[in-house]
Amino acid sequence: MDKPTPSVTERIDTATGGLRMRRLRQADWSRRLVRETKLSTADLIWPIFVREGRGAPQAVASMPGVFRLSIEDCVAAAKRARDLQIPVIALFPYTDPSLRDANGSEALNPDNLVCRATRAIKAAVPEVGIMCDVALDPYTSHGHDGVMAGDTILNDASVEILCRQALVQAEAGCDVIGPSDMMDGRVACIRQALDAAGHRNTLIMAYSAKYASAFYGPFRDAVGSGGMLKGDKRTYQMDYGNTDEALREAAQDLAEGADMIMVKPGLPYLDILSRLAAEFGVPTFAYQTSGEYSMIMAAVQNGWLDGDKAIVETLSAYKRAGADGILSYFAPTVAAMLRG
Ligand SMILES: NCC(=O)CCC(=O)O
Numbered sequence: 345m346d347k348p349t350p351s352v353t354e355r356i357d358t359a360t361g362g363l364r365m366r367r368l369r370q371a372d373w374s375r376r377l378v379r380e381t382k383l384s385t386a387d388l389i390w391p392i393f394v395r396e397g398r399g400a401p402q403a404v405a406s407m408p409g410v411f412r413l414s415i416e417d418c419v420a421a422a423k424r425a426r427d428l429q430i431p432v433i434a435l436f437p438y439t440d441p442s443l444r445d446a447n448g449s450e451a452l453n454p455d456n457l458v459c460r461a462t463r464a465i466k467a468a469v470p471e472v473g474i475m476c477d478v479a480l481d482p483y484t485s486h487g488h489d490g491v492m493a494g495d496t497i498l499n500d501a502s503v504e505i506l507c508r509q510a511l512v513q514a515e516a517g518c519d520v521i522g523p524s525d526m527m528d529g530r531v532a533c534i535r536q537a538l539d540a541a542g543h544r545n546t547l548i549m550a551y552s553a554k555y556a557s558a559f560y561g562p563f564r565d566a567v568g569s570g571g572m573l574k575g576d577k578r579t580y581q582m583d584y585g586n587t588d589e590a591l592r593e594a595a596q597d598l599a600e601g602a603d604m605i606m607v608k609p610g611l612p613y614l615d616i617l618s619r620l621a622a623e624f625g626v627p628t629f630a631y632q633t634s635g636e637y638s639m640i641m642a643a644v645q646n647g648w649l650d651g652d653k654a655i656v657e658t659l660s661a662y663k664r665a666g667a668d669g670i671l672s673y674f675a676p677t678v679a680a681m682l683r684g
């Protein structure tokens with residue numbers, strides 16, 4: 345006699361040993377119970393664009409919903425960050441073209457826009473951490489992160505200036521220095537300069553794996569360096585074909601004294617983030633760049649994506665890949681959402 349054919353249920357039970365993966369997904373409570381990665385407000389760093397003068401926020405055309413703020417409005421934004429419990433804001437200046445020169449001299453002015461904004465925020469909202477970029481691109485007439493001789497970006501001469509820029513910012517009250525310039529040896533030199541001046545508690549978050557990327561376009565509009573940039577940044581920012589090099593960059597920054605490392609851009613580089621987080625086990629951050637922000641916003645404005653869902657899913661992906669935190673222009677939106 346032929347055996348009766350097993351039912352589908354019997355065949356599935358035999359194949360799976362009775363393990364039904366969908367059991368854990370059956371309800372909101374069970375999904376929440378077993379979720380491995382949780383996004384929290386404490387994971388967020390909010391980048392803010394500062395502009396000179398008083399007056400209303402200026403829209404950044406290529407970043408819908410993002411504005412350049414007066415110092416007064418930056419203080420208000422910092423209060424909003426405090427109320428939402430966002431731990432850190434990162435300040436980026438829009439520098440008037442008349443203040444730009446080949447050496448980025450305005451970066452060293454203790455009364456430049458970023459320093460004045462830092463002092464004003466520290467005085468009004470001391471409980472929010474302030475991060476400032478170290479790089480010359482907001483200040484140079486050629487839009488590069490360092491100084492040049494002909495077409496060459498000079499490494500060591502740039503590092504000397506970057507150390508002074510870091511000091512000027514630390515003296516204004518900046519808590520976290522973010523070298524984003526990708527010059528060799530800058531973390532060591534900045535650490536030494538800070539320590540020698542008594543700023544032993546000033547943190548360094550190194551842009552360790554910063555790739556030469558098309559995703560920075562809208563940011564360059566926001567800080568006014570888009571039209572200025574001569575050539576590209578491929579002689580100092582990383583080649584997007586490389587992974588092992590990112591590990592070497594991060595290892596070097598950590599050996600030089602970086603407290604935290606960063607991968608930038610974020611979403612197209614989750615593999616890099618994942619490897620760095622697994623390899624070093626140090627606080628590791630991702631920068632959700634302006635290009636990533638604007639792609640989502642463009643789709644939302646066209647009605648092609650559900651914004652809230654896409655934003656939380658994207659930020660959760662950074663966490664899943666191993667990020668301890670994310671710099672995101674969505675930070676206040678997400679913090680408000682997480683609060684419910
Ligand atoms: N150093 C900071 C950046 O270059 C930000 C780039 C972006 O948001 O596209």
Ligand SMILES: [Mg+2]
Binds near residue numbers: 527528529593596597
């Ligand atoms: Mg490096």
